[in-house]
Amino acid sequence: MKNLLTALFCVFIFSTYAQDEFIEKVKKSRVELRKDITAKGLKYDGTKTTYFQFTDDTQYKGIEIAVFLRDNYHFFFDGSHSEGKVTIEIYDLSPDNPHRLKLYEIKNISGKKADVSMEEILKHYVTYGGDPETLSSLHIDYVIKKSKPSRGAITLSLGF
Amino acid sequence: MNTYQKLILVGTGLLLITSCSNNEENTKAPELKKTAIIEVDTTDVYTSDDYDFVLPRPFALVSSFENAGLDFVASRMNDPKNIEKYTTDGKQLLNFGVYSSDLVYSIISDQTQASITNFNAIKNLADKIGMGSIFNEEDLAKQIEDNISDREEMESLMIDVYERSQEFLENNDMRILAAVQFSGAWFEGMYLATFDVDKKDKKKLSHTIVDHMNLLKQAIKGLESYKERGEDTAEVLAQMKELQSTYKAFDSIKNAKGFPELSPEEIKIVTAKIHEIRELIIS
Numbered sequence: 001m002k003n004l005l006t007a008l009f010c011v012f013i014f015s016t017y018a019q020d021e022f023i024e025k026v027k028k029s030r031v032e033l034r035k036d037i038t039a040k041g042l043k044y045d046g047t048k049t050t051y052f053q054f055t056d057d058t059q060y061k062g063i064e065i066a067v068f069l070r071d072n073y074h075f076f077f078d079g080s081h082s083e084g085k086v087t088i089e090i091y092d093l094s095p096d097n098p099h100r101l102k103l104y105e106i107k108n109i110s111g112k113k114a115d116v117s118m119e120e121i122l123k124h125y126v127t128y129g130g131d132p133e134t135l136s137s138l139h140i141d142y143v144i145k146k147s148k149p150s151r152g153a154i155t156l157s158l159g160f
Numbered sequence: 161m162n163t164y165q166k167l168i169l170v171g172t173g174l175l176l177i178t179s180c181s182n183n184e185e186n187t188k189a190p191e192l193k194k195t196a197i198i199e200v201d202t203t204d205v206y207t208s209d210d211y212d213f214v215l216p217r218p219f220a221l222v223s224s225f226e227n228a229g230l231d232f233v234a235s236r237m238n239d240p241k242n243i244e245k246y247t248t249d250g251k252q253l254l255n256f257g258v259y260s261s262d263l264v265y266s267i268i269s270d271q272t273q274a275s276i277t278n279f280n281a282i283k284n285l286a287d288k289i290g291m292g293s294i295f296n297e298e299d300l301a302k303q304i305e306d307n308i309s310d311r312e313e314m315e316s317l318m319i320d321v322y323e324r325s326q327e328f329l330e331n332n333d334m335r336i337l338a339a340v341q342f343s344g345a346w347f348e349g350m351y352l353a354t355f356d357v358d359k360k361d362k363k364k365l366s367h368t369i370v371d372h373m374n375l376l377k378q379a380i381k382g383l384e385s386y387k388e389r390g391e392d393t394a395e396v397l398a399q400m401k402e403l404q405s406t407y408k409a410f411d412s413i414k415n416a417k418g419f420p421e422l423s424p425e426e427i428k429i430v431t432a433k434i435h436e437i438r439e440l441i442i443s
Contacts (some may be wrong), residue, residue: 044319046217050208062211064378068371069220095211133367134419136374158214 022081026051026153029078033157036113042074042159049155054084054147061142062095063156068136070160073118075140078155079109084147086110086154090121091139092130100139101128109154213378215326215338218257218345219318222264225353228368229360232269236352237262238442240281245443249289250386250393253337254441256285256325257344264318265352272309279304286325294324339382340393343400344441346372346379351438354431357424366422369430376404396440403433 030047037044050061067073079086085108093100103124106114122132142154222230238258246252259281266274283301286292295301300320307313329338350372357365383389383397407413410426422430 043315045220046214046319047323048212048214050212052208060210061208063214064211065214066216066371066375069216069224131418136371156214 022151022153026081026155029080030155030157033076033078033113033155036076036115037074037157037159040074040159045070045073045158045160047155047157049153050142051151051153052142052144054082054144054150054152056146056149058146059144060095061144063140063142064094065138065140065158066136067118067138070158072160074115074159075117076113076115076157076159077106077109078113078157080111080113082110082152082154083150084110084152085145086152087143087145088114088154089141089143090116091141092125092135094139095141101125101130103128103138213381215342215378215382216346216375217319217322218260218349219264219315221345221349222261222352223268224372225349225368226268228353228364229356230265230268230353231356232265232271232274233355234271234274236355237265237274237278238281238348240277240284242442243281243284243288246285246288248390248392249337250340250389250396251441252285252289253340254344254393254396256282256289257341257346258348258438258442259285260318260322260341261345261348261352265348267308267311267314267318270309270311275308275314276305279308282321291325291328294321294328300324336382336385339378340386340389343379343382343396346375347434347438347441350434354427354434357427357431362424362427363421366427367419369422369427370420373407373430376400376407380404396437399433399437399440403430403437406430406433 026049030049033047034044048063050063052059052061065073065075075090077088088106088109089102090104091100091102103121104116106116121138122135125132125135140156144152238255240259243255246255259278263275263278263282266272266278283292283295286294295304300317304314304317304321307317325341326338329335350369353365353368380397380400383393383400386393389397407430410420410422410429412420412422412426
């Protein structure tokens with residue numbers, strides 16, 4: 001019984017440590033993204049990390065960003081801490097609106113970094129007949145494909 | 161739930177049962193139980209909501225009003241002496257946001273003394289909230305004091321303050337409170353931007369207000385999620401909802417084809433309501 005408890009305790013300690021290590025790695029990647037932004041001559045304006053668990057089902061997580069606050073936002077994504085596939089879709093309206101337009105897509109961000117500017121997104125918006133003046137927010141969907149259970153995180157940093 | 165988590169739960173469960181059945185260790189049981197619960201909860205802290213919002217930083221919020229006109233008048237800011245009045249968590253967090261916007265307002269108006277005063281107010285409130293430590297890391301307070309008249313440098317340092325306060329709240333399972341802080345910052349920005357509306361370019365002002373009113377729903381969501389709000393914060397929330405209903409009922413919003421343009425009368429109504437709520441926040 002004592003051995004079993006010791007083993008379970010070790011697993012418990014290891015899991016806690018692994019968890020902390022994952023969070024620390026993600027936090028480090030946030031710092032790296034900030035450096036990437038300044039290296040491109042842009043100013044940094046904040047970060048949002050979305051944490052999730054890969055499961056047997058495809059899942060969706062989303063974030064909304066107010067884009068009218070700066071002249072030309074640049075969106076920097078880091079999928080280094082996602083083992084399974086995650087696709088990023090950028091829309092003009094929220095998921096509950098059936099008329100929303102998909103303005104940009106990054107097929108699979110897992111293990112990679114990618115960035116896109118507001119200017120580029122607006123070009124697509126104009127092509128669809130949208131008026132850039134009216135686009136106050138962007139809605140970003142993370143399509144988290146089914147995968148073996150593991151933790152995952154996508155970080156989005158804003159530059160301008 | 162993954163295998164590791166299952167093992168953690170089974171393991172902590174067994175540890176708890178064993179500790180309870182052993183007389184010698186019974187005295188330690190409460191402490192062990194407390195530890196186990198905290199560890200399991202840590203998983204949830206780092207699982208994001210299905211739909212979230214990137215809370216705008218006070219610098220971006222306030223500086224976005226510059227195009228519509230933002231004259232500096234010191235008496236419009238919240239008096240730092242008011243800090244003593246804020247005894248509830250809700251009021252302290254809301255006013256942390258208010259002073260953050262006042263600090264940005266001072267910085268972009270090149271008002272060094274006002275910037276110092278507002279920065280000290282933020283530091284005092286951070287101490288009250290229990291997150292004064294955010295200024296100790298890498299001597300952030302000193303960096304701010306040294307650069308207080310440098311707009312560009314301060315913009316970057318203010319982002320550091322914001323991120324550290326967010327990280328502090330996240331690490332302490334208080335993510336929701338970040339939205340309360342944002343609500344205070346948003347109202348102060350709107351308040352400062354809606355003075356002398358008769359003298360301002362109506363079209364520009366209307367555009368800015370309409371853009372910003374999209375953020376009100378996020379501020380409302382933030383306060384709604386904050387379940388421990390006291391009576392004073394609940395009153396702020398009720399007034400915010402009233403503002404949203406009033407705004408949605410405007411003809412220019414209801415009948416908008418494309419981007420809405422508020423009438424001068426509607427601008428005045430929004431302005432009056434914003435000023436009323438801001439008074440409630442700082443009272």
